[in-house]
Amino acid sequence: EVQVVESGGDLVEPGGSLRLSCATSGDTKIDYCMTWFRQPPGKEREGVASFYTGAGTTWYDDSVKGRFTLSRGDAKNTMYLSIRNLKPDDAGMYFCAADRGMPENYCSGGYTVEADFDYWGQGTQVTVAS
Numbered sequence: 001e002v003q004v005v006e007s008g009g010d011l012v013e014p015g016g017s018l019r020l021s022c023a024t025s026g027d028t029k030i031d032y033c034m035t036w037f038r039q040p041p042g043k044e045r046e047g048v049a050s051f052y053t054g055a056g057t058t059w060y061d062d063s064v065k066g067r068f069t070l071s072r073g074d075a076k077n078t079m080y081l082s083i084r085n086l087k088p089d090d091a092g093m094y095f096c097a098a099d100r101g102m103p104e105n106y107c108s109g110g111y112t113v114e115a116d117f118d119y120w121g122q123g124t125q126v127t128v129a130s
Contacts, residue, residue, distance in 0.1 A: 024098050
């Protein structure tokens with residue numbers, strides 16, 4: 001069973017920065033689409049950024065472009081989500097999900113249907129407040 005573990009959530013002032021991490025225990029020979037989903041309080045969960053581990057290609061939702069940056073960790077199945085200029089709308093629970101069968105063009109094209117992601121983490125909380 002592949003495990004997904006997120007970390008890095010914190011209380012940050014508006015305009016501040018944060019880095020979230022996501023690590024999977026899966027076979028590093030297999031490529032995964034790793035996607036960050038965000039669930040604001042009282043709202044539905046939405047995909048905001050994806051990283052394809054094989055090629056390192058990325059996708060960002062329009063709402064986060066320019067402020068969210070994905071990067072690969074030292075281990076292949078580890079990725080970071082750096083967030084700058086945090087806004088109150090960025091607050092919520094951030095979940096990392098991984099799918100091992102998704103083609104790269106789907107992943108880098110913004111495919112975020114939750115039911116198709118095989119593995120999910122427990123989430124990490126981001127709070128934006130003064």
